[in-house]
Amino acid sequence: MQQRRPATDLHQTYIDILALLEHHRTLEALAENQDRSRRGVARQLQERQNTAELQRRFRGLHPADLGFILEGLEPDDRVRTWAALDSRQAAEAIVEVDGAVRTWLIGGTPHHRLIRIAESLDPDDLAWIADDLPEEVMSDVRASIGEVGRTLLQQADAYPPQSVGRLMSLEVVTVRDTRTIAEVLHDLQVRAELPDHLDRLFVVDGRNLLRGAVSLQSLVVTSPDTAIDAVMERDPLAFRPTDLAANAARAFERYDLVSLPVVNDRGKLVGRLTVDAVVDFIRVTSEKEALAMAGLRGAEDMFAPVWESARNRSLWLFVNLLTAFVATRFIGLFESTIQELVSLATLMPIVASIGGNTGNQTVALVIRGFAFEQLSDATRRHLLRKEMVVGLLNGLVWGSLAGLTAGLFYRRLALGIVMMAAIILNLMIAAAVGVLVPFALHRMGRDPAQGSSVLLTFVTDSMGFFLFLGLAWFYL
C-alpha cells in the first residue's frame, strides 16, 4: 500500500483526469466520423499519447484515490477507466469503492477478467468482497487459489455478516511467552515483512491461548535481555469472532486503539482486528444510517440506472403515502367545519408541521443517546418529563406567536386562541412520542434510527389536524 503516494490535492487530480477523459472522448468522436484509413498520423499519435498519459496517471495513484475517482466518474468514463486498468490495479480499486459502485463494476466485467482480478486479491480482501462476486466466478477462484487461501476464505465465510469475524484479518504475528525481547527482535528481522497496522504483537502460550500483548514501542525501548513475560500487558481487551462488529468499533473509538486480538471461545488467538477495517466499517454503517433516515433503502451509486434508483426509494414513498392518507382522514372528519370556516384549511398544515419539527428534534437526541448506549429506564422517565416541559415552553412561545399572527390576519381572536392551544398540545404530544417511540423500537430489538421519524410524523400530522380542527369545531 505504501509504494504509491497519496494525492496531496485529490480534488485537483480528479479534475485533471476528467479533463483527460474529456479529451479522449473528443478524439474518439472525431475518429468515428472519419474513415480509419484516412486518419492522419498526427491524430493517431495524439490518441496514443492521450491513452498513455491516462494510464500513467492511474499507475501513480494510491488505490484509495483510484477508488474515489471511479466513484465520481459518470458511466461512460467509468467503463473506459475500468477497462484501462490492469488486473492488479483493478483488484486494489474494487476493494476501495463503495458497495453500489462495486456491484455496478462487477456486473459489467466479463467472467474471465473477474477471475483474474479476484486472483490478484489478498485472502482478506477476497473474503470482504466475496458476497458481491457471481457464484461461478467464486467457484473458479476457489479452485485456483490453493489450499491455504481456500481455508482462509472458508474461515471468514463461517461468521455472520456484521460480525468481528468478517472484519478481522487472519495475518497475526504471535510471540511465545517464554522468549526474550532479543529473540523476538531476531525473529522479526527474519520475517522482514510485517502486516500493516502492527502496533503490538500478541503473546500466546504453547497451546496458542492469548496471554498478553507487547507493543512495538516496548520492544524498541526495553533492554533486549528482558523476558517478554515481564513487559507484556496481561489479558488485553479481546473480542470473539461472533461478537458484533459495532461493539468492537465502539471500543476502538473509546480507547483509541490501533489493533485488537480476536480469540475463540476457548481463548485461542484466531485473528486480529485493525483500525483501518474499523474505520471503513464505521463509515459504511453511518452512511447507511444517514441514507436510511432520509428514506433510502441502501447506498446508491450516483450514476445508477434510473429504474434501480426508483426502486431503492419506493418502499419509503409507499409508507409515506399510506400514512399521509390515514393522517388526512382526520381532516376528512371535519370537512363540514372547514366548509364553514375555510381559513382552518390554510392554518392546519402549520400546526402539523411545527409538531413534526419539535418531535424530530427530540427523536434525534434520543437516537444519539442510544447510539452511545447511555439510555436506561431511569433516563427515559427523566427525558420524558423534561422533553414535555420543553414542548410546553416552546408551545407557549411559538403557539402564542402563531396564534396572534393568525388571529390578527383573519381578525378573529378565537381562531388565534384555538390555534395556540392546538400547537401547545401538539408540541407536548410530539415530545412524548419523540421519546417513547425510539424506546419502544429499541425494546423490540429494532434500530430506532430507521422507523422513529416516520411514526413520529404520522402522529404529529394526525394530531395536528385532529386537535386544531376538533377544537375549532367545538369552540368556533
Add this chain to the structure above:
Amino acid sequence: MQQRRPATDLHQTYIDILALLEHHRTLEALAENQDRSRRGVARQLQERQNTAELQRRFRGLHPADLGFILEGLEPDDRVRTWAALDSRQAAEAIVEVDGAVRTWLIGGTPHHRLIRIAESLDPDDLAWIADDLPEEVMSDVRASIGEVGRTLLQQADAYPPQSVGRLMSLEVVTVRDTRTIAEVLHDLQVRAELPDHLDRLFVVDGRNLLRGAVSLQSLVVTSPDTAIDAVMERDPLAFRPTDLAANAARAFERYDLVSLPVVNDRGKLVGRLTVDAVVDFIRVTSEKEALAMAGLRGAEDMFAPVWESARNRSLWLFVNLLTAFVATRFIGLFESTIQELVSLATLMPIVASIGGNTGNQTVALVIRGFAFEQLSDATRRHLLRKEMVVGLLNGLVWGSLAGLTAGLFYRRLALGIVMMAAIILNLMIAAAVGVLVPFALHRMGRDPAQGSSVLLTFVTDSMGFFLFLGLAWFYL
C-alpha cells in the same frame, strides 16, 4: 492511558454504578430524617462502605469509561460523582466528556478546584478544552504551568478553530537523517517513554526540515547498521497547521493512517497529528451535523436545564414557523375553491408531503456526494437530469396510485386526475430543487447539510399546495 483497563462490559459497569448511587441516595435520605447523633454505628459504617465502594469503582475505570458514565448520569448523581473524583481523575474525565456536558460540569465547579484540575492536564489536553474554561481560571493556570507549558499553549491557541494546528500534538519524536538504525534504537531506549500512537518517527535534517518518515516496523525488521536515509519513506504526506482539520481527517480515512507530520510554510516539522484526535474530531463533527439536520443548534446534554434546551431548538422552530406561514399563503389564495370542494383540503397535505419526501432523498444523496468531494459541474448536469427522470417515474407510479384512491374515495374521476398531475409535477420540482439547492449553498461557501432540507421542504410544501389547488381551480 494503558494503566487502567477498559471495561469489558461497559453497559454492565454503568448499571452497577447506577445501583451504587441509588443505594447512596437511599442512605442519604434516611440520614436526613434522623438526628445525626441518633444514627446507629451500623448505618454510619454502611454509608462509609458505600462511598468507599463507589470510589474504588471509579479508580478502576478507564478515563473514557468514566467520561461515558458521567454523560449518562442525571444531574444529582453527576454532581455527586464529579465531587468524589480527585483532580487527576477529574482532569482525565473532563477531556473525554462531550462539549455540552463539559460546560455543565465546569459551570458547577468552584474556581480553586478548576485550577487544580487544569494544572493536572497535559498541555495538549489543556489547549483542547481551554476555550471552555473561564478566563480567570485560564489566567491563573497560565501563571502556574511554567514557561514550557505556556509556550505550548500559545502555539496551539495561535491556530484557527477547526484547523490541523488545534488538533495536533506537539510531542514529536524526531530522528536526524544522518543516523543509523542502531543509533536511533539506542536513543529511543534512553528516552524510555514514547508518546501514544507512535507508528513512525519523523526524519529531519539539521535545520529541522522534514525529510521523511521511518516506521517502528522497519526499525525492528531492518539490520541495525543500515542508514536511516536508506529505509525512510521520502516526502511523506504532510499537512500544515493552518489546513482544515476536515481535510486531514479525510486523508486518515482514505489512507488508513495512524499519524501524520505537520510542517510549517518553510517545511519545518512543528507537530504530529494522530488517529485518536482525528477519530474524536470525526465523531464530534458528524454528530453536530446529524443534530443540525434535525434542527438543533448544537450537541445538547440530555440533562441540560429546560430553558437551555428550549433555546437550543428555537432558531429552527422560528424558521419553520415562518416558512410554514408563507407556504400556506398558497392555500389562502384558493380559499374559495376549497369552500366549493372541501375534499381538496383533505387531500392537499398528501401532495405536499410526498414531494418533501422524494426531495429529501435527493438532498441526502447530493450531500453525501459533497461530503466525499465527488461533485463537479458535469455531475450536476447528469444528476439533475437523472433525478428528474426518477421523479417523473415515481410520480407516475405513486401519483396514479394516490389519484386512483382519491378518485374512487370521493367518486370523482377528475379529482383523481388533478391529484395525479399535481404529484407528478411536484415530484419533478422536488428532484430539481433537491439537486440545485445543495449545489447553490455549496457554491456560496455554506455547508449544504444545514439549510438544504428547510429550503427544500419550503418549496415542496408551497408547490404542493399551489399545483394541486391551482389545477383544481382550473379544471374542476
